[in-house]
Amino acid sequence: MGQWGGYLQLILDGALVTIKLTLMGSALALVMAFLAGLGRLSHFAALRWLATTYIEFFRGTSIFVQLFWAYFVLPLLGLSLTPLQAGVLALGLNVGAYGAEVVRGAVKSIGKEQYEACIALNFNRWQSLRHIILPQAVVLMLPTFGNNAIELLKASSVVSLISLADMTFQAQVVRAQTGSTLVPFLTILILYFAMASVISFAIRGLERYMTRGLDGVRT
Amino acid sequence: MEWDWAFVIQILPTLLQGVKITILATLLGSIVAAVVGLVIAIVRRSKNRLVSMPMGFVAEFIRGTPLLVQLYFIFYVLPDLGLTLSPLVAGVIGLGLHYGTYTAEVYRAGIENVARGQWEAAKACNLTPFQTWTRIILPQALPPMIPALANYFIAMFKETPLLSAITVLELMNQARSIANYNYRYIEPITLVGAFFLVISLISVIGLRWLERRYGRIG
Numbered sequence: 001m002g003q004w005g006g007y008l009q010l011i012l013d014g015a016l017v018t019i020k021l022t023l024m025g026s027a028l029a030l031v032m033a034f035l036a037g038l039g040r041l042s043h044f045a046a047l048r049w050l051a052t053t054y055i056e057f058f059r060g061t062s063i064f065v066q067l068f069w070a071y072f073v074l075p076l077l078g079l080s081l082t083p084l085q086a087g088v089l090a091l092g093l094n095v096g097a098y099g100a101e102v103v104r105g106a107v108k109s110i111g112k113e114q115y116e117a118c119i120a121l122n123f124n125r126w127q128s129l130r131h132i133i134l135p136q137a138v139v140l141m142l143p144t145f146g147n148n149a150i151e152l153l154k155a156s157s158v159v160s161l162i163s164l165a166d167m168t169f170q171a172q173v174v175r176a177q178t179g180s181t182l183v184p185f186l187t188i189l190i191l192y193f194a195m196a197s198v199i200s201f202a203i204r205g206l207e208r209y210m211t212r213g214l215d216g217v218r219t
Numbered sequence: 220m221e222w223d224w225a226f227v228i229q230i231l232p233t234l235l236q237g238v239k240i241t242i243l244a245t246l247l248g249s250i251v252a253a254v255v256g257l258v259i260a261i262v263r264r265s266k267n268r269l270v271s272m273p274m275g276f277v278a279e280f281i282r283g284t285p286l287l288v289q290l291y292f293i294f295y296v297l298p299d300l301g302l303t304l305s306p307l308v309a310g311v312i313g314l315g316l317h318y319g320t321y322t323a324e325v326y327r328a329g330i331e332n333v334a335r336g337q338w339e340a341a342k343a344c345n346l347t348p349f350q351t352w353t354r355i356i357l358p359q360a361l362p363p364m365i366p367a368l369a370n371y372f373i374a375m376f377k378e379t380p381l382l383s384a385i386t387v388l389e390l391m392n393q394a395r396s397i398a399n400y401n402y403r404y405i406e407p408i409t410l411v412g413a414f415f416l417v418i419s420l421i422s423v424i425g426l427r428w429l430e431r432r433y434g435r436i437g
Contacts, residue, residue: 157285196283
């Protein structure tokens with residue numbers, strides 16, 4: 001039984017890398033989602049095009065290909081990334097593209113009367129976005145953002161293939177060293193599920209927090 | 220490093236071999252996902268909570284864990300338990316099970332969209348549950364779901380490179396072996412990206428057509 005302690009430590013080390021990747025990737029994804037999502041709604045055609053190209057490109061190709069591209073091809077073009085940087089970059093940009101559509105959908109779903117009220121109050125575009133539209137839209141985005149974060153957590157397992165020592169990678173190490181398959185893989189399946197549950201629990205809490213006092217106001 | 224067109228033309232046939240396997244895996248995986256999703260959706264509707272609750276948990280569990288780990292599980296663990304599968308079969312089962320939990324949600328929404336009166340009418344006509352499902356509910360529920368299902372099949376297509384991790388020789392794996400063998404990464408991996416972009420853009424056009432033809436739900 002003693003040997004399993006060391007292997008469990010390996011897997012927990014990997015879990016830490018997975019958590020780090022998920023947090024950093026989600027942060028990048030959130031920034032990209034708002035930049036590209038609002039970019040698509042911009043008055044400037046060039047910005048709209050840029051955002052659309054970004055979104056279509058990252059949604060149209062596989063996360064796996066993007067990661068490999070970031071890790072193997074970018075160095076040849078003069079930009080060397082560590083596996084962790086490549087992982088965060090690929091995960092963040094990929095999930096950010098999905099998130100951008102969520103941002104766009106939520107902003108567009110805010111009723112016309114809200115915009116009219118902004119004009120009536122003589123708000124400029126930034127003010128109405130900042131004080132009126134986004135506070136309402138963010139609440140609508142939250143549940144889907146939660147799902148996106150879980151997708152990101154799951155996609156992070158792919159970084160094990162570019163030799164980043166995340167949880168999946170460590171499970172493979174344990175498999176190679178012990179020949180045991182069921183224990184390491186079942187362990188990490190349960191850990192992944194636990195992390196996903198934590199994310200959906202946290203998002204639900206955040207949603208409750210942000211909608212407090214809004215009962216009866218939202219339709 | 221320069222982009223080399225001669226090298227591109229040289230590796231194209233091998234990559235197209237990979238495209239074939241990728242498309243095959245997507246099609247087979249889609250069929251499995253379509254069936255698994257329907258089964259999950261129907262079982263979760265069961266009034267017997269001893270049946271519906273465990274199924275709900277299993278579906279949530281599969282949906283909350285990475286496909287890659289599930290593929291490893293099917294490919295490495297099942298043989299130890301006495302079930303050895305070829306890489307492609309393991310991959311198709313993995314894709315199908317994983318996306319089955321997503322399509323189940325589509326089926327659920329589609330089935331709930333069928334008006335209650337249809338169930339009552341089926342009961343009034345003294346149809347058996349099997350007849351009710353196959354003659355009344357599914358023929359009405361299925362067409363509006365088609366675009367949403369197709370959406371997940373396109374998503375699945377983009378996850379097929381994961382099969383390379385369990386040694387299926389699909390597009391990504393072919394590209395990697397070419398890249399490792401020739402020590403040139405730019406062309407093979409960029410081409411893989413281009414193939415994916417082209418095929419998924421074509422599929423999206425197809426999807427838009429399906430949406431116009433069948434309308435969309437949820």
